[in-house]
Amino acid sequence: MSSAKALAEAAPVTPLRPEIVRDRMTAHGGTIVEKPLSTLELLYNQAWLRKLLILFVLASIWEIYGRYLDNDLLFPTFTSTLAAFFRGVADGTLPLRAWGSVKILLVGYGIGIVLATLLTGLAIASRIGTDFLETMTSMLNPLPAIALLPLALIWFGLGNGSLIFVLVHSVTWAIALNTHSGFLSVSRTLTMVGRNYGLSGASLIRKILIPAAFPSILTGLKVGWAFAWRTLIAAELVFGVSSGSGGLGWFIFENKNMLDIPNVFAGLLTVILIGLVVENLIFQTIERHTIRRWGMQA
Amino acid sequence: MGLNQPLLEVDGVTLQYKTPHHLITATYKVSFDVLLGDRFVLLGPSGCGKSTLLKAVGGYMAPTEGEIRLKGQAVTGPGPDRMMVFQEFDQLLPWKTVKQNVVFALEASGRLTGRAAEERAMAYIDKVNLTKFVDSFPHMLSGGMKQRVAIARGMAMEPDILLMDEPFAALDALTRRRMQDELLALWDETRFTVLFVTHSIPEAIKIGSRILLLSPHPGEVKAELNSVGAPGEQAGLENRIQQMLFAEEIKEAENV
DSSP states (O other): OHHHHHHHHSSSSOOOOOOOSSSSSSSTTTOOOOOOOOOHHHHHTTTHHHHHHHHHHHHHHHHHHHHHOOOOOOOOOOHHHHHHHHHHHHTTTTHHHHHHHHHHHHHHHHHHHHHHHHHHHHHOOHHHHHHHHHHHHHHHTTTTTHHHHHHHHHHTTHHHHHHHHHHHHHHHHHHHHHHHHHHHHHHHHHHHHHHHHOHHHHHHHIIHHHHHHHHEEEEEEEEHHHHHHHHHHHHHHOOOOTTTTHHHHHHHHHHHHHTTTHHHHHHHHHHHHHHHIIIIIIIHHHHHHIIIIITTOO | OOOSOSSSSEEEEEEEESSSSSSEEEEEEEEEEEEEEEEEEEOOOTTTTTHHHHHHHSSSSSSEEEEEETTTTTTOOOTEEEEEEEGGGSSSSSOOOHHHHHHHHHHHSSOOOHHHHHHHHHHHHHHHTTTGGGOOGGGOOOHHHHHHHHHHEEEEEEEEEEEEEEETTTTHHHHHHHHHHHHHHHHHHHOOOOEEEEHHHHHHHHHSHHHHHHTTTTTTTEEEEEOOSSHHHHHHHHHHHHHHHHTTTTTOOOOO
């Protein structure tokens, strides 16, 4: 008690200050609350415009270096590549070859998704299913699909069968792994909410788990797509597996043999373009309409 | 169901759960009855098993001893006749709007479909004053608004009993007070039965019509009290509860 008194005496006396209450806010109507950004700022806020700028710079560097080298056999310029590309598009060979590749890709991708769904369904339903999925993914996910190609060639022969086999292999594990980890990370509260509604088993998976795990599932689909695309082009290119039907990789391979390097670059450009379109149009549209809209991803 | 038969009977319930290294007894032989229209509060410090008890009533875990009966029927699993309102803000489905969240609950449980579900959903969303936000997604709402949606969803299902697991604990003090007032106003309107878990003594006194006091480790019934309405008596009750919970050492009152 006495120490508290001593403390009070030692402390400086704060003077009593008048209270302040303001009736009218000066900022009201006086200052700018909302103001549109300038045109330049608005343009710079567009992600596609910024990306276009980057592409433009890269293309310019390519063009300049190509002209400096001046050797179409080693490194054709951007313009001659474009010319070869448009020639290929105009005479219909490039779209035909691209469609040949994409068709097989879609089949392999589709089968892979179905397989991955079955595997994760099993993994969610039972503990032994989880163990099976974990063992299989840890064994087979690191195994490059291309490494299986020689075997596939023996089993399925030269042609689409082998291609689809390696595609399924490259897609399934990536999707299954991501989907499963997505299911595991669904919050307990959400599952409890679903069970509260009387949902269980397949309806709980369909109505609660799949949408809640959608960010991971989408990542799995994207990774699976990239793996599949790479595997396919490599298989066509290195082994000429699709020489019968003729995909994009085979187009590159043929033109290399004929030393038509601008056409090789045009083929590569097509591979890149298809990758860009799928990533930026298809997957980003899905993202914008789902996980971004739901606030699951910034 | 006779007038005197309780709506919910918790009869000598012992709850145990396993952690990787221990078997933990959360509650030991807890018994209480909830009557129709009760605002029944489970109050106690952390570790008294009140949330575990609520989960058992919700059907998420089975008692190792004793029985929980709703309208005379033993509780065996989760179901829409006992709607839970959780503490967590992530209890709303993020891929559905406010309205879809409420409608989905009605449709998934098979209570109502189509237009009827939509009308009921809108009616209860209106009750919690969120009509302006029916088409917003949960991530656009504040914590208090999310909890109001969860309450609207719970009430729209018109369950036999609404189970609330510290629904306001994660809110700031000002919002929490407003939500408590709103909940009481809603109760005045519809007279639903609610089982409410909290660790805040003032909240228990304010929300509850009857308060079950649990002591920790393991949770056992310490007392079952009637709450009082008059503000003058509330302070007295608060003191009494504190005396009981903290025996001789009287701690500082929680600021709620």
